[in-house]
Amino acid sequence: MTTRIKELRAKDNLTQIELAQKVGVRRETIVFLEKGKYNPSLKLAYDISKVFNMKIEEVFIME
Template identity: 70%
Template sequence: MKTRIKEFRARHDLTQAQLAEQVGVRRETIVFLEKGKYNPSLKLAHDIAVVLDASIDELFIFEDEN
């Protein structure tokens, strides 16, 4: 999975820690998300999208496992 969280976070001038606080997770979770090493729950993906004023489809690019 690839994400554009870092790009959208920069547009909103938010640090990883600030985004994490707003969505109720640890900063490390945001780090893992930005590196594509963690697949978020639908609720977390939604919460991040709301904070970053984006759609889930804009933020997360899900690739086929094949």
């Protein structure tokens, strides 16, 4: 699974810490998500997509 978190974060001028604060996780979790080294729970995926006003499948892409 790949994610567009880094790209969307840059577009919205959000830092990793700011995104982590918005979705209630640590910065390291965002780092691992961006590197594709962690598959989030459905709730976290939903929360992140909500921050970017997008659907889950637009942020997290299954290969």
